[in-house]
Amino acid sequence: MTVEEMKRIKQERGYSLAQLSEYSGVPLGTLQKIFSGETEHPRYATIQALTKVLSEDGEYVPGGKSLVVQEAITYDAAMKRQGDYRLEDYYTQPEERRVELIDGVFYDMSAPTFVHQHILMALSYQVQDFIRRKGGNCVPMFAPVDVRLDCDDRTMLQPDFLILCDRSRIQKWGIMGAPDFCLEIISESTKRKDYIKKLQKYTDAGVREYWIVDPLRKMLVYYNWKDEYMPHMCPLEGKCGVAIYDGELQIDLDAIRDLIQEYPAD
Numbered sequence: 001m002t003v004e005e006m007k008r009i010k011q012e013r014g015y016s017l018a019q020l021s022e023y024s025g026v027p028l029g030t031l032q033k034i035f036s037g038e039t040e041h042p043r044y045a046t047i048q049a050l051t052k053v054l055s056e057d058g059e060y061v062p063g064g065k066s067l068v069v070q071e072a073i074t075y076d077a078a079m080k081r082q083g084d085y086r087l088e089d090y091y092t093q094p095e096e097r098r099v100e101l102i103d104g105v106f107y108d109m110s111a112p113t114f115v116h117q118h119i120l121m122a123l124s125y126q127v128q129d130f131i132r133r134k135g136g137n138c139v140p141m142f143a144p145v146d147v148r149l150d151c152d153d154r155t156m157l158q159p160d161f162l163i164l165c166d167r168s169r170i171q172k173w174g175i176m177g178a179p180d181f182c183l184e185i186i187s188e189s190t191k192r193k194d195y196i197k198k199l200q201k202y203t204d205a206g207v208r209e210y211w212i213v214d215p216l217r218k219m220l221v222y223y224n225w226k227d228e229y230m231p232h233m234c235p236l237e238g239k240c241g242v243a244i245y246d247g248e249l250q251i252d253l254d255a256i257r258d259l260i261q262e263y264p265a266d
Contacts, residue, residue, distance in 0.1 A: 001051040003034060003042070009054045010035070024049045030095045044173075045091040082106065087153040098144065100193075101156040102201060107193055109158070112143075115215060116160075116185050118259045123161055123183065123251065127242075130249045138165040138180070146174030149205045157201070160185050163244065178205040180244050185213045199223070209243045215260045220253060236260070 010020060017035065021028040026049050033039040034046070080089065083104040090101045098109040112120075120142045127140045140163050147157045163181035164170065182202055184194040194212055202210045203225065212221040218236045223229070224243040234240065236257035241247030 001047065001054065006050055006054055007035060013054075020050070020053065024053045026050060027094045027096075033095060039095055043091060043093075043095060045088075046095065049092075085154075087148075087156060090156050098158075100158055101154065102193075102197055104154045110187075110189055112185075113187065115259055115262075116187070119185055119213060119215070119256055120161055122255050122259060126251055126255075127161075127163065127249065130245070134248075136165070137167055138163050139167065139170070141175075147179065148174065148176050149178055149201060151177055155201065157198070159183065163242075165244075178202070178207045180207070181209045181211075181242065182207050183211040183213065185215065188216065195221075213256065218257055218260060 015023075017028060017031045020026070021031055026046055030039070030042075030046060034042050085101060085104050085106055087101070089106075090099070093099055098111075100107045100109060124140060124142055131138055131140060140161070142161045143158045145158060145162070147159060147162070149155050149157050159179065159182045161183040162175075162179040164175060164179045166177075166180075169175050169177045182198075184190070184198060186194045191214075199210065199212075203223075208224075208226045210223045210225070213236075214221065219233060220236055220240060221231055221233050222240070223231050226243050234253075236253045238253055239250040240253055242249040242251065
């Protein structure tokens with residue numbers, strides 16, 4: 001069911017957004033964004049919940065909860081404990097809430113800072129320009145893109161930046177399996193997750209190279225699992241070669257340092 005069809009049926013039945021939120025279990029703020037046009041592409045789970053209510057057999061019965069609402073309550077992610085969450089819970093999160101799911105645990109993702117986004121843009125430009133000139137199958141992407149790292153239902157990550165060379169892993173919803181290269185730009189709120197939790201997940205999943213850009217300390221920590229398992233640390237100065245391209249792709253670290261100095265990092 002399209003959003004335009006939902007608008008028509010909502011108007012025909014005289015539902016308010018508050019009623020539709022109650023019947024479907026979709027947060028009121030999410031509905032306001034969908035029906036105002038602010039959210040152009042709602043999550044699949046959100047569309048499914050609204051479709052059940054607005055279809056003929058989803059008619060709400062005054063004075064009682066419909067089966068649709070009972071199901072929404074029964075499987076409400078808020079009723080589970082950390083460690084028990086699955087992809088079905090990930091897809092039912094409100095549109096305005098960004099999370100990662102790691103081994104059944106939800107990790108909230110705050111909005112990225114200004115310098116965070118500028119670093120991503122600078123990195124993306126350098127990598128895309130290199131790939132464009134050299135050709136090949138590798139695809140660079142930056143967040144938000146869903147990565148089902150372990151191909152199970154307990155983990156879904158959104159790396160800040162990645163390079164994927166096996167295009168068969170690209171799905172309509174995101175990426176199934178490990179990218180070749182992952183990069184995270186850390187903040188005080190994410191450093192434990194990026195330095196420890198994601199490091200272990202990326203290692204186990206078969207990511208070939210992992211970079212951690214630390215704007216607060218103006219440092220780069222990188223792991224070249226293609227050739228070795230020892231970490232490397234260097235200040236954001238000069239250039240650093242990407243191992244999956246045998247060092248031929250050189251990232252300008254001076255440009256990243258200049259962005260950090262120009263804008264507050266956190």
